[in-house]
Amino acid sequence: MKRQKWLSYTGIMIMLVLLTLTFIWHLSIGTKTIPISDLIHSFYAYDESNFNHLIIQELRFPRALIAACVGACLAVAGALMQGVTRNPLADPGLLGMMTGGALAVVYWSTFVDVDSLVWLPLIAAIGSLVSAMIVWSIASRAPGGLTSLNLILAGSAFTAFSAALLAIHHLIDQQTFEEMRTWLVGSLLASNIDIFYWCLPWIVIGLLAAIILAPSVTALSMGEEVATGLGINIKKRKWQLLICVVILTSVSIALAGPLGFIGLVIPHVVRFFVGADYRWIIPYCILLGAIYLLFIDSIARWIIQPQEVATGLITVLIGAPLFVLLVKMKVR
Amino acid sequence: MLFTLRLFKQGLSLQFVTLAVLWCFILLAILFITLAVSATTGSYPLSLHDSVSTLLGQNQWLIDSQASLIVWEFRLPRSLVAILSGALFGLSGALLQNMTRNPLADPSLVGISQGAALAVVILTIVFPEYIDTWREIAAFSGAIFVAMIIQLLRGKGHPLKFILLGIGVAAFISAIISTLLTYGDIQSAMDALSWLAGSVHSASWHDVSILSIALFIVCCIALYQARTMSVIGLGDEVAIGLGTNLKKVMLIQLTLSVAAAAIATAVVGPIGFIGLLAPHLARNIVRSGPANHLILTALVGALLVLVADIIGKTVFAPTQLAAGLVTSLIGAPLFAYLLIKNNHK
Numbered sequence: 001m002k003r004q005k006w007l008s009y010t011g012i013m014i015m016l017v018l019l020t021l022t023f024i025w026h027l028s029i030g031t032k033t034i035p036i037s038d039l040i041h042s043f044y045a046y047d048e049s050n051f052n053h054l055i056i057q058e059l060r061f062p063r064a065l066i067a068a069c070v071g072a073c074l075a076v077a078g079a080l081m082q083g084v085t086r087n088p089l090a091d092p093g094l095l096g097m098m099t100g101g102a103l104a105v106v107y108w109s110t111f112v113d114v115d116s117l118v119w120l121p122l123i124a125a126i127g128s129l130v131s132a133m134i135v136w137s138i139a140s141r142a143p144g145g146l147t148s149l150n151l152i153l154a155g156s157a158f159t160a161f162s163a164a165l166l167a168i169h170h171l172i173d174q175q176t177f178e179e180m181r182t183w184l185v186g187s188l189l190a191s192n193i194d195i196f197y198w199c200l201p202w203i204v205i206g207l208l209a210a211i212i213l214a215p216s217v218t219a220l221s222m223g224e225e226v227a228t229g230l231g232i233n234i235k236k237r238k239w240q241l242l243i244c245v246v247i248l249t250s251v252s253i254a255l256a257g258p259l260g261f262i263g264l265v266i267p268h269v270v271r272f273f274v275g276a277d278y279r280w281i282i283p284y285c286i287l288l289g290a291i292y293l294l295f296i297d298s299i300a301r302w303i304i305q306p307q308e309v310a311t312g313l314i315t316v317l318i319g320a321p322l323f324v325l326l327v328k329m330k331v332r
Numbered sequence: 333m334l335f336t337l338r339l340f341k342q343g344l345s346l347q348f349v350t351l352a353v354l355w356c357f358i359l360l361a362i363l364f365i366t367l368a369v370s371a372t373t374g375s376y377p378l379s380l381h382d383s384v385s386t387l388l389g390q391n392q393w394l395i396d397s398q399a400s401l402i403v404w405e406f407r408l409p410r411s412l413v414a415i416l417s418g419a420l421f422g423l424s425g426a427l428l429q430n431m432t433r434n435p436l437a438d439p440s441l442v443g444i445s446q447g448a449a450l451a452v453v454i455l456t457i458v459f460p461e462y463i464d465t466w467r468e469i470a471a472f473s474g475a476i477f478v479a480m481i482i483q484l485l486r487g488k489g490h491p492l493k494f495i496l497l498g499i500g501v502a503a504f505i506s507a508i509i510s511t512l513l514t515y516g517d518i519q520s521a522m523d524a525l526s527w528l529a530g531s532v533h534s535a536s537w538h539d540v541s542i543l544s545i546a547l548f549i550v551c552c553i554a555l556y557q558a559r560t561m562s563v564i565g566l567g568d569e570v571a572i573g574l575g576t577n578l579k580k581v582m583l584i585q586l587t588l589s590v591a592a593a594a595i596a597t598a599v600v601g602p603i604g605f606i607g608l609l610a611p612h613l614a615r616n617i618v619r620s621g622p623a624n625h626l627i628l629t630a631l632v633g634a635l636l637v638l639v640a641d642i643i644g645k646t647v648f649a650p651t652q653l654a655a656g657l658v659t660s661l662i663g664a665p666l667f668a669y670l671l672i673k674n675n676h677k
Contacts, residue, residue, distance in 0.1 A: 089496070094499075138668045138671060138672060139671075141672045142671045142672050148496070149495070149496060150671065152496060152499060153436060153495070153667075153671055154668060154671060156441065156499055157664045157665075157667040157668050157671070158664065158668075160604060160605070160660050160663075160664045160667075161660065161661065161664035161665065163660070164657045164658075164660035164661045164664070165661070167529060167654075167657050168648075168653055168657055168661075171648075171651055171653065172648060172651055260503065260507075261503075304515070307515070309511065309514075309515075310510070310511075310514060313507045313510055313511050313514075316503055316504065316506075316507035317504065317507050317508070317511075319503075320500050320501070320503040320504035320507065321500075321504060323499075323500040323503070324485060324497055324500040324501060324504075327493060327496045327497050327500060328485060328493075328497070
């Protein structure tokens, strides 16, 4: 037992080192490759006349920061959902929360004010909360209850519905479409450091709540009877967890648009290495999610220079085959 | 009241319920009326009387050549394409649902439409010069390819697995399509995009002829397969026990379903949820034998797409919504309803 704990701590250390390395890699590559020495200098001896320093501080550093946070948030959201619903295929995107949040944001920025960044995370949160509840209630009323299949079918119906609404909106209002097009496939291209500051408190709250709630997720993942037996107020805890998931998801939507399948991929990889204890799964998800999205985003910027691929497309291209594999292994 | 139709020295015998046959005619009548209404809608005003008389060819002496041009060259082919593709999607869904024994199967949900779409988008963006001649073939090969991948992956699992795998495959293909659209030449990307929304607005008589030939062939084979369809619905063991060559029949029906969806997709683009809704609505209208149910499904599917097109034309006029968007808006909530009401398990 003790040995295992020691292993887990070492794992965290290794992940931290990896995270730092990926972060630096993310900063240094791009259309203009920047040497490491310049990169380090830009942090402690910032020189405004140096073009490299400017690129790092103004463009790449915010983007890397956002990528790391979004990756962490989505991975944790996915892990919590999988634990609570005891459904290996749960993911904020598959259950319609992503498109729901995106729809809310698009409507908000058309009818109200595009510049009011303050409200953006909140609007996304309301959208994804409402869509989560719709999908949830449809699935729980279907025969068999909240099974993987029912949840995903309800989720994909909801996604189809909101995608159609979005498409209609685009047809009628070409201007917002132009502004939103890259954002809607999930891109960190237009990521804005001001939105990030508005989101940061939410990110901290969400991740802290996830860490605090982690032990009860372990209990819930063993079944509701076990959790009740261990003295957990299931209903209350489930609501707390749902709100936590909604916060994490909506922050990511506000920052990077709908990025699919991260919440599905990372928890499974983590669980493969650290087992079923959510006290460890959550911290590992935070780190691995951050590393993963930084890595993907680096590839997205690097693969067809000087252009870049939308990050959300790559996450889906990697995530969807894994989804297929999981269905093949886990469903009956 | 039952009566049985026997053809080809009992090689083909179909059982009909009188009430259901009656409903077929009622639906056919509704379809004709809707067709006439559809010809009146659009930016050029046309009264119902005018449109009917033009359709019936009694408008010659009015010499309102403009009306006749609009009806015959634009509105009629468009409506006919809507009808024919709707029927094909409906039949495809009915076959797929029966084969997978899963009331929620739909070509657009399990990735078959997306496979066709991917092939057509690749063709549009990479080889734009071949698009007119190869579109149907490309769509068909894309769709059959995806169906085969899903079948291979599924193995011997639960029939419901088919859908889950399909959703995964569909997400993957959609991402590739988005990539192509984002980085392809902007002009061909716009062409592909308008096609992807599932629209019938660019329909021509050429499309009508392709679709009607396809519908005729699919209908014939589907009716011929009707008897085995009801046997398969009882379960694999029962079907084998009753002497069905399960492998062969499954292969025929899957190919037929994929072909129907692929050809319709090639012409009008991926129109969602028709394959899901039409069989259910047909079953709710009247209970009938499998052959009759197929005919009803085709009629209901036709009516659905036609109505969706009329709604898309009129609601936000002069902006036209693609029929595929309207069917998604109507279809998704109904899908949720069916998911809740689904008592087949």
